[in-house]
Amino acid sequence: MDVGFEYLNIDDGSVDHAGVICNDYEQKFLTRFKVIHQQNQG
Numbered sequence: 043m044d045v046g047f048e049y050l051n052i053d054d055g056s057v058d059h060a061g062v063i064c065n066d067y068e069q070k071f072l073t074r075f076k077v078i079h080q081q082n083q084g
Contacts, residue, residue: 049075055082 049071053061064077 047074050078051076052078052080054080 049067051064051067053064061077061079064075068075068077
């Protein structure tokens, strides 16, 4: 059974390398995982 969902992760300039980890997931789950990188907004 295929359940439709997408996981969206927004990296706002995290200093703990979470963005790198999320990029790995995005590559592993191309159709389900999306990462957006942006500068920290405060």
